[in-house]
Amino acid sequence: MASNATLFSPGPDNVVGPLAAGTFRSIPMTIGIALVLLVLINTLLTPRVDPREPPLLKPSIPFIGHIINLFRHQAAFHTLLSAESALPIATLQMLNGKVYAIWDPTLISAGLKSKNLSNVPQIRKYVSNLMRTSSEGTAFLTSPEGDDLSIRMLQHVIPKSLKGENNASMTRAALSELSSTFTSLSRPSGSGDTAAEKIQIPNLWAWTRHTLVTATSAALYGPASQDPFRLNPEMETALFDFEASLLLLSLGLPFPSVTAKVGHAARAVLSKGLEPFYVEKKYNHPACSAFVRDRAELLIGEGVPEQDIPRLEIMLPFAGMANTVPTLYWLLVRIITADRETVERLRSEVTEGLLQVRHDDSEAPDGGELKGKIAGGGGEAVLKIGANLVEEKCPLLWAFYRETLRSAVHQVSTRTVMQDTVLQGSGPGGGKEYLLKKGTVVQMAIGAGHARGEYWGEDRNEFRPERFLDAAGKEGGGVGSAKAVRSAYQPFGGGVHLCPGRFFAIAEMMAVVSSVLLAFDFEPLGGEKEWKIPKLGVGSLIDAVTKPADRDQGFGVTLKIKKGWKGVKWRYEMA
Structure with missing residues (x-):
């Protein structure tokens, strides 16, 4: 086979000429010089690191x-x-x-x-790119005065608006909406038809999203007559299209209608849908949450241009919904696909710890009799809902919730x-x-x-709720101990940035999960024999909880109403 030198030889007899030979001999020198230059450039451009800095x-x-x-x-x-x-x-x-x-x-x-x-x-950096505020609004929001506004909003206004009675009012509104959802779910059409007792959910992600968006928007904005999400159903899809495009939009690329087409269009739908709510000052309605009202009043009081309020506040429903929806979704997926023994343990906890029943609005002398009456069908199912109560009365359910956050956040x-x-x-x-x-x-x-072995052990990549139950009995600070778990478990952040809405979100999720456990059996959609747990998608640098990899195709479920639970009216009370 001819050598590379022969292939480039000028002579007819395949003799390497003086010029070609010289070039060939200079190749090692050229490579050497290039390597020296590369090392030099790398040295010059490598950032200087103090020995006290991280390696x-x-x-x-x-x-x-x-x-x-x-x-x-x-x-x-x-x-x-x-x-x-x-x-x-x-x-x-x-x-x-x-x-x-x-x-x-x-x-x-x-x-x-x-x-x-x-x-x-x-x-x-991102206020203008993400929310497309006016030049006047951007100038203010990126000024020292705007910085002060951001700090006051994050450290004072938001935490205060989600505490005490403000949080209780929001939670009651969300639970009221969820009671309507499950009452309707328990009363499918064609009451005499056995098939009507089976509820087909082709896409659990879409169902979970709609259930929580409806409940949360009612809690945020008040009655349906002024709730932007119920007046503009397209906002639900737009919110999650916007969320999926946040990283791309935050880059501020030119011509976003082309470079970030889906997110740009979703942003326009959201701001347009919110505009009448803020222009007409519907946040003053007594049923509107303090979370929405206090934010609006601060922005307006500080002189943020009126046209920028709806643009800025597209992040408010994002904060209230974008992370709670996937958390509930994964919690439902893990419970639905658990083995039968585990599901029955979870049901037993909810029945004994959270459930009360009033039949025809009459009081019964003890909880056992009340719970027994549900087996006859109809009546009213009352659930006590609260983070502390669930943690105390339903330890396995609480462990499922915590493990869901550990694996998905x-x-x-x-x-x-x-x-x-x-x-x-x-x-x-x-x-x-x-x-x-x-x-x-x-x-x-x-x-x-949440995935470091020195805290969670070799099974850190497995979904194992029992690790939280095991940790409670482990003394010291070793792997999987109570101390290690306390140190490593941080799904809600910390410090001044500790999520102030976590108790509201927990109440919503526990109402949904408890009702599904009590009233329904579940099986894969389409007669499949085994569950196929959905895959995690790519976790964004901007949101907090990973969505399923393929939201459109989803994860199908058949809910079968359990005997005695058809026609039940649902009600949730705060614990």
């Missing part, structure tokens, strides 16, 4: 490797890199800059509590270091201190912390 992890592809993988895997990038490096925290090279990545839960907890790590710069909290800060953790690796430099972006990967 530097360079990308496999110089300069851009971490960026490529971050966009490719999004939140899972951190889980993968955390497992690969086995580090609690690292400095990641991004081009010639750096980002801190925190994976150890105790360091994440310290970061979330630190006042020197702020998300205001991120709000500034992928949240990455992004902050900027406002001044040089030292973080110290207390995990299995010890309490080493790390210096975070002013101006550097920090990504705290809660999802990665």
